[in-house]
Amino acid sequence: MPDGSPQLKPRTLRDAQSLAEAGLIPPEAQAGLARLSATYAIAVSPAVQALIDPADPADPIARQYIPDAAELVTLPQERSDPTSDAPFTPVKGVVHRYPDRALLKPLLACPVYCRFCFRREVVGPDGGLLTAAELEAALDWFAGSPQVREAILTGGDPLMLSPRRLRHVVQRLSAMPHIDIIRLHSRVPVAAPERITPALAEALETEKALFLCVHANHAREFAAPARAALRRLAGAGVGLLGQSVLLRGVNDSPEALEALFRAMLAARVKPYYLHQLDRAPGTARFEVPIEEGRRILRTLRGRLTGLAWPTYVLDLPGGAGKAPLGPDFATAEGLDWMVEGPLDGLAHRHPASGA
Known part of the structure; x- marks a missing residue:
């Protein structure tokens, strides 16, 4: 029976002390990780906490989100802007590398902060939210760029926007005759599925083709709350795609990737991209050599339906684009x-x- 004590609402863990209190890091690691948090944001949502096995020192969910002192070591090949967003930014919040598509980054906040993130030096809880004027200027750029056929909302995480603001962005883009496709990239369905409310799903309603690319790297991320959130989005007519990063200690085996892609399909998510790690500062512990990635994927050809087959890509530095890696x-x-x-x-x- 209840003991009468108040029940604490689960909260996002944002510092070393809270991670230690939750049993997710040893107490002796607090001092080093406190220094780390001054450089890179920390956030482990309640949904993610529920997936972590604290008794497993090699837990693949924890590895993605729990900080490590190794992140403060930057290798010579690592870059602060590995995908070269900055040189291709015509106005604040827009990145235009490809002729027929462009990114819209309305904010830089996420529900969680992945330890391998290629934008890890700019994302954080302060949000980097575009002001109303900045957002309108970014949308005006899309309206005045008839060569752009696809608008890709990223960030940060666009599903961290309020339904009202998200609806405004979708409606503005939908009213542009030259925009055929609206795509959103998000961790929210697996990392904060409670945000996928009826109001948010309704905000995505459009006559244009709209796709949500769900970022997940391990089969366990498709737990019951995530599957329910994805069903709600699919029921609202949102096309669901999946993107993953090949990560050491998370999904770097044929068995782990097969389970991930099968979990995606079971949740109505079509695997779309498998990314080679972008070499952001302090991410070397996650890198899997390209030849190993090709070998792992080769073993899956023929034992997995073609629906489960993503394109394995490397986002080349200097804004040269995503190159398919095979196998x-x-x-x-x-x-x-x-x-x-x-x-x-x-x-x-x-x-x-x-x-």
Whole structure:
């Protein structure tokens, strides 16, 4: 029976002391992580806390969100802006690298802060929220850029906006004749599923094609609350895509990736991108070599439905774009092609046309 003591509402953990009190870091780690929090934001939401096994020192959920002193070590190949947002920012809140699409970053706050985030030096709880005037200037840029066919809301996390503000952005973009697609990238459905309210789902209503790209890296992130949130979005007509990052200690095995992609599909989410780690400062402990990533994916071809197959990509520095990394199953041999069978592992000759 209840003991009569007040029940504390779960809260987002935002500092080393609260992480220690929750049993997610050892007490002796507090001092070092307090210094870390002065550089990189910390946030572990209640939904994420519920997924962590504190008894497992290698827990793949904890590894994504619990800070580590290694983050203060920056290697020579790591960059503060690995995707080169800054040189391609025509107005505040907009990044335009590709001819037919552009990013809109209405805020820089997230429900959680991933320890491998490529924008980790700029995101944080202060929010980086565009003012009303700045947001309108960003939207005016989209309205005056007829070559842009797709608007991609990112940040930060666009689903941290209020339903009112989110509805305004969606409606403004939807009214632009040249915008065919609106895409949002978000951690919210798995990290803060309680935010996917009927009001928020309604705010996404549009006659344009609208897709939500859900960021998740481990099958356990698709717990019951996340699946319910995704059902609500799917019921509102939102197309669901999935993006993941290949991460050491999280999903760097055929079994972990297979479970992740199957969990996505079961939640009506089509795997879209598997990202090679962006080399942001202090993220080296997460990196999986490209050849290892290609090998892991190769083992999944043929044992997973094609619906579960994402494009494995590297976002090249300098704004050169996302390059597919394979794996490849075909090699040229003269005018013919030798193609490896995913099921039998044998090389099959595909003769040149007319041969």
